[in-house]
Amino acid sequence: QLQLQESGPGLVKPSETLSLTCTVSGASIGSSNYYWGWIRQSPGKGLEWIGSIFYSVNTNYNPSLKSRVTISVDTSKNQLSMELISVTAADTAVYFCTRESALCSSTTCQGDAFDIWGQGTKVTVSS
């Protein structure tokens, strides 16, 4: 059974870098059939898509976060990672890792709905 498990620090200081990891069990993160990504949820902004990665190298980010976020995969550990630099209180949220099936035509691919979610990890930005 496919499971996603997020891990990371519960508390990060302003201006520092937030690093989160998602361990995938029950599927290969290097598969060409899926996108893997991150979504966050805060009381002020609701659910916000952060970005996704496909086939281990093709990334797509929310323009609102693109200058500060990097998503990557480690296929040897079957893990998804996210780094968010220069955090502020506005980055306080519950962070979820997610899976989307890949919808591919002859020329392009995109993600489907988010069918698998991790349980989420709460991150607070505070000094």
Next chain:
Amino acid sequence: EIVLTQSPGTLSLSPGERATLSCRASQSVSNNYLAWYHQRPGQAPRLLIYDASFRATGIPDRFSGSVSGTDFTLTIRRLESEDFGVYYCQQYGRSPLTFGGGTKVEIK
């Protein structure tokens, strides 16, 4: 970006009643790539409907989705106690992917 506006904000209903939730997109959603999710407190959202009208694996048939232009609707035929919580719509037709603000379905 595509803005999704959900209404009503809160729906107060009794078990056994019918729930109708709305999600209006600010522009056309290509291929009707719109999904509905249900979230209970302290849990991650769960996919109910994808491509506007297709039930995800394991979702009971009391849940149905429909679309008319840029207006999407989620209908729950007979509410059960496990159905209460917050419902979100989300479009994946165009990047950036966006979510609606949610409709809370509470017990009357």
